[in-house]
Each structure stands twice: as C-alpha cells, then as structure tokens.
Amino acid sequence: MGKLMESNGTLELAFSEELAAQGVTRRSFLKFATAITAAMGLPATMVAKVAETIASPSRPPVIWLHFQECTGCTESLLRATHPTVEELILDVISLDYSETLCAAAGHQVEKSLNDSANANDGKYILVVEGSVPMNDNGIYCKIAGRTALDIIQDYGPRAAAIVAIGSCASWGGVQSASPNPTGATGIDTIIKDKPVINLPGCPASPYNLLSTILYYLTLGKLPQLDSKGRPKFAYGRLIHEHCERRPHFDAGRFALQFGDDGHREGYCLYKLGCKGPETYNNCSSILFGDVGSGAWPVGTGHPCFGCSEEGVGFTKHIHEQADVYTEVPPAVYAGIDSEKAGGATLAGAAVAGAVGGVIIGASAMAAKKMKAEEADSESDA
Numbered sequence: 001m002g003k004l005m006e007s008n009g010t011l012e013l014a015f016s017e018e019l020a021a022q023g024v025t026r027r028s029f030l031k032f033a034t035a036i037t038a039a040m041g042l043p044a045t046m047v048a049k050v051a052e053t054i055a056s057p058s059r060p061p062v063i064w065l066h067f068q069e070c071t072g073c074t075e076s077l078l079r080a081t082h083p084t085v086e087e088l089i090l091d092v093i094s095l096d097y098s099e100t101l102c103a104a105a106g107h108q109v110e111k112s113l114n115d116s117a118n119a120n121d122g123k124y125i126l127v128v129e130g131s132v133p134m135n136d137n138g139i140y141c142k143i144a145g146r147t148a149l150d151i152i153q154d155y156g157p158r159a160a161a162i163v164a165i166g167s168c169a170s171w172g173g174v175q176s177a178s179p180n181p182t183g184a185t186g187i188d189t190i191i192k193d194k195p196v197i198n199l200p201g202c203p204a205s206p207y208n209l210l211s212t213i214l215y216y217l218t219l220g221k222l223p224q225l226d227s228k229g230r231p232k233f234a235y236g237r238l239i240h241e242h243c244e245r246r247p248h249f250d251a252g253r254f255a256l257q258f259g260d261d262g263h264r265e266g267y268c269l270y271k272l273g274c275k276g277p278e279t280y281n282n283c284s285s286i287l288f289g290d291v292g293s294g295a296w297p298v299g300t301g302h303p304c305f306g307c308s309e310e311g312v313g314f315t316k317h318i319h320e321q322a323d324v325y326t327e328v329p330p331a332v333y334a335g336i337d338s339e340k341a342g343g344a345t346l347a348g349a350a351v352a353g354a355v356g357g358v359i360i361g362a363s364a365m366a367a368k369k370m371k372a373e374e375a376d377s378e379s380d381a
Ligand code: FSX
Pocket: 068, 069, 070, 071, 072, 073, 074, 129, 130, 131, 165, 166, 167, 168, 169, 173, 174, 201, 202, 203, 204
C-alpha cells in the first residue's frame, strides 16, 4: 500500500507498484482519505493520520462470521470501486476467517477459525453478518454442526470488539419480520459484556464498515454510538435531511405513481412510501451503490424503505407513508399553474420551494444539532 510522508506541510503519498497496478492514483487515494475522514466526522487535520493508518503494514486480526442472512452485505462490499473499498478494507485488516472468501473448506477452514481465535484471544475484531435464531435452541442455523448461538457465545466474549454488519446482525433484520418463526435476533441481545457496534442497512454501506474500522485503528477507540449502538458519525442524520429530492418535498411536488410525470421529473417519493423522514443513515450523503453517480435507492427512483431502521424496515409496509418528525408537508400548496396562480411560473415556484426548503432544512438541522449537542453535554456531565 502507499507509504506516507509529510514535507513542508504538504501531504505526500508514495505509492507501491501494487497500488498503482490496481489503478489507484495518488490523487484519488488522497481524495478518498479526505472524504472518509470527513465521513467519520473528523477534522481535515486528521487526513494524514487516516491515510497513514490505511498505509500501515500492521493489520488487526478479523474473524467474520455468517449466520442467517443473504450475504448481501459481503456482496455489496465486494462490488464497491474507486479505490475499491473491499481492497482497502482487506488491506487494513488481516481477514483470518470468512466463509464466503476462504479458499479452504471443511475441517481445514474450521481449524483456521480456531487457530486465529486462540492466537489472538481478546485482540481480534469479530464481524458478524446475519441474525441468530433463538427458537428451539437455535437449530435453524448451523455451521460445521454447531448452532449460530453456540458459535457467537464462543467467539463473541473473546473478541476485542464486535461489529454487527447489516440489519440482520444489528436487530434481526428481514428474518425477524413478523411472525419471526426462528426467533431471529441481533448480536447485542446475546453478547452483553463486549462493545457491539451496529452498522445496520440491508445491505450495510461498505463505507460505514471501512470508516468504523479506520476510526478504531486511527484513534485507538470506538466511535461515539447512539442509543441503538450505531456510530453517530454515520447514523446521526435522517436520510431526508440530505436527500437530493428534499426541495421537491418542501415545495410539495410528489411522485404519486411509479412512472408518472412526477416520478420522471425526479419529484419527492414520500407519497410512494419513502421512509427517509424516519430513517437514520448516511445514504443520501455517501451515495453508496457504486453503479454510477446518484446510485442509491432514492437516486434510482425507489423510495427508501428504511432498511437500516429497526421498527421501520421490514415492519412498516413499503407503500405506508413515513412518520415525519422534522417537517410536515402542508395540506395546501401555492398554485403553480400560471392561470390559477396569477402569473406565477413553474420555475418561480421551484425556486421559491428550493429556497424555502433550504431555510426550513437549515433551521431544522441547526435545531437538531443544538439538541444533539445539549444531549451530549448532558451525558458528558
Ligand atoms: Fe441481512 Fe446482510 Fe440484508 Fe443480506 O449482512 S442485512 S439480509 S443484505 O446480507 O445480513
């Protein structure tokens, strides 16, 4: 990976041939390090330190377990590009065990799991993908003859920290949808004596995994978590707060049916069931998806279904309208038809809507930030 030097206050990165061969330029690496530092909520002065962590040859051991899930989280990680998040993650960690990525199989791979856990007792990071079935002694998910429950009770308490990746590992996800036949549950309801960082999402954003690991490695501590165990830097804001369609929401322009004129114009998807107003995640600012710009659910024209929010995703119906905590759209809107509106134009209404949206959004965000700061100072006190 790259070797980092600082000279005359200018950050310089010297790349190995290996990195250059991957098609990553020094410029794109620095840009990426800057973006991921900002995503972690760290100041720009930390970019060099974060880049240094990425370039560091020392890698913490990671054991990655799969339970009840679709492997979508791993897939989403492997499909990320420029510079490939998967390569960066695999460069900053030593992935000792992963059923999906292991070349070995059977007893051989089980041995590598045990060897890594024994050699790194108390030091490894445990990443868990998938929920644990609790009903009927956990018989609904078995790997190598052991239940998921047995496996997590063995390797969970011996980890330094646990990262529950995806909604399934965070709170049960899709398998915990009513009537939850297997009794699917998240990791933090089972392991109580170790820090569990939840990175919900179905799939979870690979950037949230990378930034959480980098935060831990760079600062030597876990990021601040919210009441649901999620890093505040990634889950501190509603999707709705940074959504590119927000000016349409504030101006009252909604798609009413898939494929209608409003949908084609890129109007707000609230009335099609978008759960952005009650879902905390950074999809609208990070835009993960990696199939071109704007590739996130709402960017592609699909309402956010709240995949990362317990009690919303897999709980509320897809078409059900979200509870709006920040702003309620007014029942009556200014006319935008030129005759009825006495000469007002569509463009004029759009500008007014956008300006109003910025002001309303900015004040709502300022109020929320102040509230969060108050809460932080109270909890610090
Ligand atoms: Fe679940 Fe992920 Fe959805 Fe799939 O970790 S969060 S079903 S994308 O693979 O587990």
